[in-house]
Amino acid sequence: MMKNSYNITLKNINKSYQKGKNTVVVHHDFNLTIKSGEFVALMGPSGLGKSTLLHLMGGLDQPTSGEVIIGTQRIDHLKQSALTQWRAENIGFVFQSHHLLPVLSAQGNVELPLALTSLNKKQRQEHASYALELVGMSERASHFPKELSGGQEQRVAIARAIVSDPHILLCDEPTGNLDRKTANEILALLDQLNRDFGKTIVMVTHDKKAADYASRVINLESYIGEEHNCHMRESR
Ligand code: ADP
Numbered sequence: 001m002m003k004n005s006y007n008i009t010l011k012n013i014n015k016s017y018q019k020g021k022n023t024v025v026v027h028h029d030f031n032l033t034i035k036s037g038e039f040v041a042l043m044g045p046s047g048l049g050k051s052t053l054l055h056l057m058g059g060l061d062q063p064t065s066g067e068v069i070i071g072t073q074r075i076d077h078l079k080q081s082a083l084t085q086w087r088a089e090n091i092g093f094v095f096q097s098h099h100l101l102p103v104l105s106a107q108g109n110v111e112l113p114l115a116l117t118s119l120n121k122k123q124r125q126e127h128a129s130y131a132l133e134l135v136g137m138s139e140r141a142s143h144f145p146k147e148l149s150g151g152q153e154q155r156v157a158i159a160r161a162i163v164s165d166p167h168i169l170l171c172d173e174p175t176g177n178l179d180r181k182t183a184n185e186i187l188a189l190l191d192q193l194n195r196d197f198g199k200t201i202v203m204v205t206h207d208k209k210a211a212d213y214a215s216r217v218i219n220l221e222s223y224i225g226e227e228h229n230c231h232m233r234e235s236r
């Protein structure tokens with residue numbers, strides 16, 4: 001598979017929400033390309049539409065107009081079932097809160113996304129064990145979320161995100177709930193997944209330390225300014 005077949009392209013994206021009579025414009029003619037293998041930190045003030053961009057890239061949300069292209073696949077037109085399948089194979093999400101299921105062990109939580117694949121039970125167990133090993137959580141595989149620290153829970157969440165071996169990891173403030181030391185460990189883990197396994201990572205963050213790990217930092221506020229200047233767009 002050619003490496004550039006997993007570039008992320010957002011093309012002339014418009015995204016607005018209807019709130020009663022009002023239209024809230026979040027993105028206006030927004031363009032961005034992220035190359036396969038990049039580790040991008042997406043920064044900027046709250047409410048600017050960072051999470052919205054991640055949701056568009058992962059097909060969790062659709063643009064009002066414009067194109068979302070991942071590799072050769074345009075995903076904004078995919079039907080729900082095709083999109084769910086595509087996402088399961090290509091995208092791992094990591095959120096600020098880990099969203100682990102309390103009734104399942106670490107192992108069970110990591111196996112869960114594989115239910116959407118054709119892997120059998122034994123293969124699912126093996127893949128989950130490997131993902132837990134990669135994030136340094138093998139010894140906690142049988143632990144339930146409440147028996148884990150915040151940093152350990154986030155590691156398990158990352159294992160769950162990578163278990164299907166997706167090319168792209170979309171992380172929304174993954175260190176937002178963690179202390180400095182634990183946050184650094186999570187950033188180092190993402191860095192390792194990027195360097196050693198070639199994962200493309202797009203990470204929304206307020207964490208200034210993120211710049212030490214990312215290969216590109218995009219400050220959305222100035223980016224939108226530059227983008228609009230160079231395209232001679234009207235300001236919103
Ligand atoms: P960020 O992640 O940069 O803080 P978001 O992408 O979450 O920003 O939100 C961008 C803007 O879109 C905000 O003004 C928010 O209120 C608005 N927004 C997000 N989701 C919805 C929704 N489902 N309905 C209406 N407005 C929304």
Ligand code: MG
Nearest residue numbers: 050051052204
């Ligand atoms: Mg957000």
